[in-house]
Amino acid sequence: MKLIENWFSERYSENLQLSFRVSDQLLSVKTDYQRIDVFDTYDFGKLLSIDGTVQLTEKDEFVYHEMITMFPYYYAERPPRKALVIGGGDGGVAGQLLSLGVESITNIEIDNQVVEVCKKYFPDLADSFRDPKVDLRIEDGIKYMKSSREKFDLIIVDSTDPEGPAEGLFGLDFYRDVKEKLSPGGIVVAQSGSPFYQPKALKMAYNSARSVFRNSIVYTAFIPTYPSGFWSFTMSSDDKLEPRGTNIEPGKYFNSSILKGAPELPEFVKKILSE
Amino acid sequence: MKLIENWFSERYSENLQLSFRVSDQLLSVKTDYQRIDVFDTYDFGKLLSIDGTVQLTEKDEFVYHEMITMFPYYYAERPPRKALVIGGGDGGVAGQLLSLGVESITNIEIDNQVVEVCKKYFPDLADSFRDPKVDLRIEDGIKYMKSSREKFDLIIVDSTDPEGPAEGLFGLDFYRDVKEKLSPGGIVVAQSGSPFYQPKALKMAYNSARSVFRNSIVYTAFIPTYPSGFWSFTMSSDDKLEPRGTNIEPGKYFNSSILKGAPELPEFVKKILSE
Numbered sequence: 067m068k069l070i071e072n073w074f075s076e077r078y079s080e081n082l083q084l085s086f087r088v089s090d091q092l093l094s095v096k097t098d099y100q101r102i103d104v105f106d107t108y109d110f111g112k113l114l115s116i117d118g119t120v121q122l123t124e125k126d127e128f129v130y131h132e133m134i135t136m137f138p139y140y141y142a143e144r145p146p147r148k149a150l151v152i153g154g155g156d157g158g159v160a161g162q163l164l165s166l167g168v169e170s171i172t173n174i175e176i177d178n179q180v181v182e183v184c185k186k187y188f189p190d191l192a193d194s195f196r197d198p199k200v201d202l203r204i205e206d207g208i209k210y211m212k213s214s215r216e217k218f219d220l221i222i223v224d225s226t227d228p229e230g231p232a233e234g235l236f237g238l239d240f241y242r243d244v245k246e247k248l249s250p251g252g253i254v255v256a257q258s259g260s261p262f263y264q265p266k267a268l269k270m271a272y273n274s275a276r277s278v279f280r281n282s283i284v285y286t287a288f289i290p291t292y293p294s295g296f297w298s299f300t301m302s303s304d305d306k307l308e309p310r311g312t313n314i315e316p317g318k319y320f321n322s323s324i325l326k327g328a329p330e331l332p333e334f335v336k337k338i339l340s341e
Numbered sequence: 342m343k344l345i346e347n348w349f350s351e352r353y354s355e356n357l358q359l360s361f362r363v364s365d366q367l368l369s370v371k372t373d374y375q376r377i378d379v380f381d382t383y384d385f386g387k388l389l390s391i392d393g394t395v396q397l398t399e400k401d402e403f404v405y406h407e408m409i410t411m412f413p414y415y416y417a418e419r420p421p422r423k424a425l426v427i428g429g430g431d432g433g434v435a436g437q438l439l440s441l442g443v444e445s446i447t448n449i450e451i452d453n454q455v456v457e458v459c460k461k462y463f464p465d466l467a468d469s470f471r472d473p474k475v476d477l478r479i480e481d482g483i484k485y486m487k488s489s490r491e492k493f494d495l496i497i498v499d500s501t502d503p504e505g506p507a508e509g510l511f512g513l514d515f516y517r518d519v520k521e522k523l524s525p526g527g528i529v530v531a532q533s534g535s536p537f538y539q540p541k542a543l544k545m546a547y548n549s550a551r552s553v554f555r556n557s558i559v560y561t562a563f564i565p566t567y568p569s570g571f572w573s574f575t576m577s578s579d580d581k582l583e584p585r586g587t588n589i590e591p592g593k594y595f596n597s598s599i600l601k602g603a604p605e606l607p608e609f610v611k612k613i614l615s616e
Contacts, residue, residue, distance in 0.1 A: 080362065081383035087356035108356035129607075262565050288563060288571040288607070290537050295570015296563040319607045327605025330598035332404075332563070333591045 074105050074113070076120050078263055078293045086113060092187060097179040099231045104187045110291060112187055114156065116226055120291045127158055130297070132317040133287040134222055135162035138255040138301050140311030140325055146219035150247065152207035152235065154224035155180030161194035171200045172216070176231055178204045208234045211243035219249050223256035228267045236270045241278040251305040258284065262294040265338045272339055275302040283307050284339060285328040287319065349380050349388070351395050353538055353568045361388060367462060372454040374506045379462045385566060387462055389431065391501055395566045402433055402466070405572070407592040408562040409497055410437035413530040413576050415600055418585050421494035425522065427482035427510065429499035430455030436469035446475045447491070451506055453479045483509045486518035494524050498531035503542045511545045516553040526580040533559065537569040540613045547614055550577040558582050559614060560603040562594065
């Protein structure tokens with residue numbers, strides 16, 4: 067998008083931006099749904115941007131992908147065997163699920179081009195789609211939720227921001243449909259934005275989840291290339307939500323300390339959720 | 342410093358920068374120790390920069406100042422009555438200590454100009470120096486530690502990065518001197534940089550602390566205007582380090598959840614500390 071003198075900048079507002087010096091712009095394509103750009107940056111390796119916002123970089127994608135996958139996995143009473151991913155067209159979440167030994171993964175991505183771009187530029191992530199345990203379908207996640215009759219132990223909503231095609235993934239209707247697709251004791255988790263810059267997205271995801279599920283908790287992680295560096299996830303279940311994992315194999319970010327600490331929220335985040 | 346078309350940019354490396362749109366540059370002065378700039382930004386209110394790095398903004402200073410003050414305060418067995426601040430020329434730490442009811446605060450700042458600039462542009466912080474409980478001295482913190490005979494219940498090292506005048510504040514000699522100035526059961530805490538961009542600063546502070554004190558822990562906080570948004574603090578004592586506070590009055594960031602969660606470190610931070 068904005069490539070001025072070899073800098074790619076993500077505008078967090080009209081008045082604030084993070085800029086990466088890039089050695090090359092590898093791709094810029096407008097799909098039916100969004101604009102996709104791939105840059106080669108000096109500090110973060112290759113970077114995927116959708117509609118001008120950083121989706122992932124090679125150097126720090128591990129934080130987001132571990133936290134949206136390993137964290138809920140270790141809250142499940144029994145290891146989840148069947149998982150659904152809504153979004154996640156880069157393959158990062160599917161890859162984490164495979165590493166955890168999940169046996170069956172259905173991955174619903176709306177934009178085929180995201181998958182194709184990631185297969186080419188981020189093969190370490192998108193190669194997960196080659197695994198026969200992963201059923202990748204190019205389909206609207208919201209429609210899939212209404213039409214499918216399958217049930218899942220773990221549903222992961224790995225979406226873009228609540229503007230554009232992902233907007234419906236933060237709403238009440240979607241959460242009602244999610245609930246019908248969960249096995250007894252199943253867990254759903256969704257990325258819910260930066261509490262600092264997108265308190266409304268967090269509030270919307272949390273309110274929707276809370277209206278539908280008996281238990282919802284918000285947890286956070288530090289992601290250096292996302293706005294403010296501080297990111298939220300909202301996890302829900304009709305079962306009790308408490309860490310049940312033992313024998314935790316740490317990732318590069320996630321470990322048993324993070325399992326305890328990530329849901330301990332700063333006061334300003336508690337205020338967002340309670341207001 | 343770098344003010345291009347009304348943007349102030351902090352370079353995190355040659356290849357990465359965060360930029361704030363500013364309505365005005367209020368001050369730029371070179372002192373005996375460093376360059377001080379004050380900008381009026383659109384999103385974060387007034388911003389203080391030293392040698393091109395953001396020290397504080399009106400909008401998010403509360404995170405840093407609460408976390409370097411309230412957090413160790415609630416680890417003390419008895420409420421600290423006598424505190425020493427090394428650095429902290431903006432008055433933010435002294436202000437937090439006053440709010441907590443600390444009776445006697447000695448604040449050693451090397452650069453008088455920092456104090457004068459903050460009195461003018463950040464009076465909400467620097468007004469703490471008007472309180473008779475605060476003894477502000479313009480002096481080299483390292484020399485003060487060698488010469489003073491006083492003892493303190495809590496020592497807070499609120500320094501700039503370990504380049505320039507603050508370098509010695511991360512070293513072993515300094516920590517040895519700190520130990521001699523602590524009352525029995527006393528606690529010392531220091532900012533120790535971004536684990537993501539400054540792992541060496543963190544490692545240095547932690548190693549120095551650990552060589553001298555029986556117990557040291559690292560805890561983190563999310564600070565949107567600091568590099569990577571993720572910041573570390575290193576806290577040490579010869580006494581046991583565990584939360585002892587009850588009746589915790591939350592701040593805007595700090596609360597009893599953060600008291601539990603902030604020392605739960607991501608795996609890559611544990612690696613930095615153990616390698």
